[in-house]
Every structure is written in C-alpha cells, then in structure tokens.
Amino acid sequence: MSTAQQVPDILSPEFAANPYPVYRMMRDGAPLIRHEATQSWIVSRYEDVERVFKDRGDRFTTENYDWQLEPVHGRTILQLSGREHAVRRALVAPAFRGADLQERFLPVIERNSRELIDAFRHTGRADLVADYATRFPVNVIADMLGLDKADHDRFHGWYTSVIAFLGNLSGDPEVAAAGARTRTEFAEYMIPVVRERRENPGDDLLSTLCAAEVDGVRMSDEDIKAFCSLLLAAGGETTDKAIAGIFANLLAHPEQLAAVREDRSLIPRAFAETLRYTPPVHMIMRQTATEVTLSGGTIPAGATVTCLIGAANRDESRYRDPDRFDIMRDDLTTTTAFSAAADHLAFALGRHFCVGALLAKAEVETGVGQLLDALPDLRTEDGFEVVERGVFTRGPQSLPVRFTPVS
Numbered sequence: 207m208s209t210a211q212q213v214p215d216i217l218s219p220e221f222a223a224n225p226y227p228v229y230r231m232m233r234d235g236a237p238l239i240r241h242e243a244t245q246s247w248i249v250s251r252y253e254d255v256e257r258v259f260k261d262r263g264d265r266f267t268t269e270n271y272d273w274q275l276e277p278v279h280g281r282t283i284l285q286l287s288g289r290e291h292a293v294r295r296a297l298v299a300p301a302f303r304g305a306d307l308q309e310r311f312l313p314v315i316e317r318n319s320r321e322l323i324d325a326f327r328h329t330g331r332a333d334l335v336a337d338y339a340t341r342f343p344v345n346v347i348a349d350m351l352g353l354d355k356a357d358h359d360r361f362h363g364w365y366t367s368v369i370a371f372l373g374n375l376s377g378d379p380e381v382a383a384a385g386a387r388t389r390t391e392f393a394e395y396m397i398p399v400v401r402e403r404r405e406n407p408g409d410d411l412l413s414t415l416c417a418a419e420v421d422g423v424r425m426s427d428e429d430i431k432a433f434c435s436l437l438l439a440a441g442g443e444t445t446d447k448a449i450a451g452i453f454a455n456l457l458a459h460p461e462q463l464a465a466v467r468e469d470r471s472l473i474p475r476a477f478a479e480t481l482r483y484t485p486p487v488h489m490i491m492r493q494t495a496t497e498v499t500l501s502g503g504t505i506p507a508g509a510t511v512t513c514l515i516g517a518a519n520r521d522e523s524r525y526r527d528p529d530r531f532d533i534m535r536d537d538l539t540t541t542t543a544f545s546a547a548a549d550h551l552a553f554a555l556g557r558h559f560c561v562g563a564l565l566a567k568a569e570v571e572t573g574v575g576q577l578l579d580a581l582p583d584l585r586t587e588d589g590f591e592v593v594e595r596g597v598f599t600r601g602p603q604s605l606p607v608r609f610t611p612v613s
C-alpha cells in the first residue's frame with residue numbers, strides 16, 4: 207500500500223477544485239490509500255472499483271449505509287442483500303422500466319420539462335442549473351408519486367439535506383442535525399399521505415407501491431416512506447447533475463452540440479459519455495466482509511472502502527484518451543450504458559445497479575430534446591467558465607446560457 211503522501215487529500219480544497227489530476231496520481235502511484243479522516247480505504251482503478259461493485263456480497267457489503275443513509279431515510283433496499291434484496295427490488299423495479307415508464311410516466315416527464323422551459327423560453331437567457339436541472343427530476347418524482355405540486359419546494363429542500371448528509375465526509379455536526387430534522391419532517395409529511403393513498407388508490411407510483419406484492423411480501427408504511435425518501439435523493443440529485451453535465455460538456459464542444467442538435471438519436475451517446483466523463487456520483491462506499499487484496503495491498507475485514515467512480519471512469523487502461531469528452535468514442539457501449547451490463551461505472555454494477563437508470567435516460571432524452579427545440583442558437587453566457595461543485599456528488603454550480611427566443 208502506498209502512503210500516498212504526495213497525493214492531495216480528498217478533503218482538501220485542491221481536490222474539490224479539480225479532482226481529475228488527483229485521480230490520475232492515485233491510479234498511477236497510490237491505488238490503495240488508507241484515509242484516516244474518513245476511516246476508509248480509497249480505491250481508484252477501474253478494475254478494483256468494478257470488482258467491488260460486482261461482488262455478490264461475500265467480500266463487500268453495503269452495511270456502510272447503516273450509518274451513511276439509514277439515519278435520514280430509515281432502512282432501504284440499498285442495505286439489503288441476497289433474497290431479501292431481490293424480493294424488495296422486484297416490488298419497486300417494474301415502475302421504472304417497460305410499459306409503466308413509457309405509458310404512465312413518460313407523459314409526466316414531458317409535461318414537467320415543458321412547464322419549466324415555458325417559464326424562460328421567451329426571455330433569451332436562463333441558468334440551466336437553477337431554472338431547469340435542479341427542478342426537473344425532483345418535480346418528476348413528486349408528480350410520479352402523485353404528490354401536491356405546491357409541495358415541490360419542500361421536496362427540493364429535503365433532498366438537498368439528505369444528499370448533504372450522505373456526502374458529509376468531514377462529519378459536520380450541523381449537516382448531521384439537518385439530516386435528522388429532515389427524517390422527522392419527511393415522515394410527518396409522508397406517512398399520512400401513504401395511509402390516505404391506501405384508502406383511495408389512484409394511478410400514481412405511490413398507489414402502485416402500496417399495492418405491490420412479491421412472494422407474499424408487501425411494503426409497510428415505513429418501508430414506502432423510506433423508499434420515497436431514497437427516490438428523492440437518488441433520483442433528484444443525480445439526474446440534476448447529469449442534465450447540467452451533459453449541457454456543460456456539449457457547450458464546451460460546440461461541434462458535438464451541433465451534431466446532437468442535428469441528430470437527436472445521439473442524445474443517449476452524449477448522456478453515456480457524460481456519465482463516464484463527469485459522473486454525477488463520484489464516490490460510493492462498501493464495507494469489507496473478509497480481508498481482501500486489491501491493487502496496492504490488503505484491506506482488513508470490517509473496513510470501509512471508498513470507491514472513486516470519477517477516477518475509475520477515466521482509467522487509461524480502460525478508455526483511450528480518457529480525459530477527452532467524445533460522444534463518438536468506440537470504447538464506450540451506448541446500447542448497454544443504462545443496464546447492469548454497462549461498461550462505465552456511474553450507475554454502479556452488480557445487484558445494487560441503479561434502479562432508476564432507464565428513468566434517468568428518459569428524463570435526459572426528453573429534457574435535452576425539448577431544450578434544444580426551444581432554445582435555438584444556445585450558447586454559454588459570454589465570459590462564463592463552468593465551475594463544478596461537490597466531492598461526493600459533483601456537477602456544474604450554474605450554467606448561464608443565452609439563446610434566440612422564439613416567438
């Protein structure tokens with residue numbers, strides 16, 4: 207194992223400003239770092255992160271979520287393994303793919319995107335982060351669940367607090383306290399809604415979750431509340447960063463933006479490359495069940511492992527010229543990019559592979575398509591340089607754009 211003294215710390219301002227050169231140093235010279243402040247072992251090479259994610263639970267478990275997420279959500283499928291995970295996942299997964307996604311929820315996605323764009327399409331300028339990306343996915347989930355539109359702002363506040371709790375690597379007590387408050391507030395809001403929906407089911411996702419049954423197992427009110435809390439955080443923050451990221455990357459490469467504008471079937475390619483190049487989630491943790499040897503050394507049993515997705519996705523042993531954004535690259539497969547057979551690591555892999563990957567794809571395809579239609583001549587505000595924010599999740603802080611308004 208390397209002592210990695212020359213590698214900037216993952217909690218340093220230098221790393222937060224631009225983690226990519228640090229990721230390279232880690233992959234090259236310190237593929238396994240013992241990190242005291244987070245009490246974890248950091249891995250950065252593609253082959254190691256892939257191996258951790260694909261493990262069936264014998265060597266790497268998700269027990270880290272007992273302290274990383276359970277205090278804010280309650281218990282969710284992220285913490286489960288084996289048959290219990292399979293059954294619980296089967297209860298929720300059908301709503302996020304196939305006919306449910308295409309017929310029930312695609313109209314919800316299209317409507318929510320259009321409403322946001324209508325608010326700025328005639329003005330000639332917008333901040334694609336504040337006016338669109340941070341609003342769209344959370345509005346979609348709230349609407350899919352059949353919740354009151356008037357409550358969307360509260361949802362926005364809750365998911366921000368949950369994500370801050372998850373990424374609280376430095377253990378800030380205020381962030382922890384805000385997370386605990388969110389858990390109470392969310393339960394007070396959600397449990398009565400779940401009970402009411404059991405009495406009066408509708409055609410919404412919440413009613414589907416109330417009625418879902420696999421092998422005689424159904425979800426309790428508490429299970430549903432916890433899952434909804436996970437949906438807000440897992441589906442809001444991530445897709446928000448993905449949409450901002452795809453536009454930041456395309457605007458920085460005008461010829462690729464022009465190609466996507468010309469041929470909308472390239473949107474999934476641009477999304478897959480964005481997931482590789484600037485993944486919304488940069489770190490995912492696991493807990494070792496036994497002593498494990500990875501590149502650079504051996505990790506003891508019972509340790510926390512920090513898997514750096516952002517580093518693994520730019521591993522030169524896996525991708526040619528990995529620091530180049532190229533939607534036409536031939537070493538990233540778009541057809542499998544939104545399934546558990548993906549070769550980028552942005553949705554993780556294995557049994558906890560993102561349940562919402564196809565929903566995210568539908569949101570991005572709809573959102574990017576509608577924005578390109580509504581905003582001709584789209585360009586970044588003069589003199590603006592994109593600043594990325596975040597270490598655990600990461601994306602553009604703002605993205606002010608100009609365009610020619612259509613009458």
Ligand code: HEM
Nearest residue numbers: 283284440441444445448552553554558560561562565566
């Ligand atoms: C670009 C957008 C997204 C990214 C990058 C992303 C990323 C991830 C990652 C990395 C995991 C694995 C966590 C782990 O293994 O510890 C995950 C799991 C999950 N995601 Fe996503 N996600 C996205 C969108 C969504 C959406 C839209 C939803 C649903 C509304 C969603 C719901 C979930 C759920 C429920 C899990 C847990 C699955 C399980 O434990 O079996 N995600 N996601």
